[in-house]
Amino acid sequence: MSDERAPGRLPRLPLRAAFPPPPGPGRPGDPGVCVPGGVFRAVTAERATVLGGPAAILLQVAHPLVAEGVAVHSDYTAGPAHRLLATLQAALTVTFGDTEQARAAARHVGAQHARVRGTTRTAVPGTPAGTPYRAGDPDLALWVHATLVHTARRVVERYVGRRLDAAERERHWQESKPFARLFAVSPAVLPRTGADFEEYWRTAVARLVVTDAARTVARDILTQRTSPPLPGVAALARSVTADLLPPRVADAYGLERTPGRRASAAALRTLLRTARPVLPRRVALWPHAEVARRRTAAALR
Structure with missing residues (x-):
């Protein structure tokens, strides 16, 4: 029997999909839900954060309940990178x-997640068979949010060369909370x-279990594959993802x-850190980020 998910059967990803267009200009003067000029926006604004997409997804599905939800309810296998980039656009x-x-x-994402619920089919360490899960569970939503926060920060520090000091890391976390709350993370669990947050991260990572379902997503x-073809992109993605993941998790994924x-x-890392100081903002x-800056500045005119 042929494997429908063999690499050669995956739909090709158009390169333009990696450059999602911004939304419309929005209401003049409306700052949005995240702090204008803050650390959270500054980190997220870096295009290099796209490098962390696979690592963030692999961290998410290393939680057995997230992996089960993806395996049963998601269409990742129909176009995993397309789903990853849809998540990027929403973020x-x-x-x-x-x-x-x-x-x-956020409502659009929530509507898609509303149907993701069930019970685990098999037991894995720490999670017995029959454990209930739902995408709107605040604890699961917190884990997904944590992977986005931690991975974006790590990409910016390692591949952009911007080290966040203790005060900036604190602001980055605090400014991420309005984002989290829109995605079903209740204030009680933040x-x-x-x-x-760092203590939560260490504890959560220690409990991760990479299942067969998670390895399929990985x-x-x-x-x-890309369209047009770019030889070596998949190998480079594996190298970067191995660099960004905690070593134990990377090893579990092979x-x-x-x-x-x-x-x-x-x-x-050397190439991007060298180029970043001389790159135009639009690159x-x-x-x-520029659309948001112009919209917010409209209130001062």
Whole structure:
């Protein structure tokens, strides 16, 4: 029997899909739900954050309940990278759109998640068979949010070369909370401080279990083909993802940090860090950030 999810059967990803257009200009003067000029927007604005997409998804599905929901309810196998980029577009709209644009994007995601519920079919360490799950569970929503926050920060620090000091890390976390609340993360489960978030992250990562369902998602995302073809992109994606993931999680996915992968990731880090200071804003940053800047500035005119 043929494998319908073999790399050669995956739909090709048009390169233009990696450059989602910004939403409309929105209501003049409306700052949106995230802090204008804040650290959270500054980190998210970097185009390089797209490098962390596969790592964030692999972290999410390393939670057995998230993996089960994806395996049963998601169409990742029909086009995993397309789904990843749809998630990117929603995140950019919520971060940089005006208030109604942000809420509409979050409502759209919430409507898609409303049907994702059930019970686990098999037991994995720490999660017995029959454990209930639902996408709107605040604890699961917090984990998904945490993967986005942590991975974006790590990409910006490693591949853009912007190190966040303790005060900036605290602001980054606090400014991420309005984003989280729009995606079903209740205030009751949000870590109070940046230090609390770091402790939550360490504890949560230690409990991750990479299941066969998670490995299927990883295989599909990391073997995605592009149109036009770009030789070496999949290998580079695996190198960067191995670099960004916690070592134990990377190993569980079969993404060991081999000398070749280390060298590939290091070369890309050097290239991007060298280029970033001289890149025009329109190249280095998502256009969503400029739309938000102009919209907010309209209130001062």
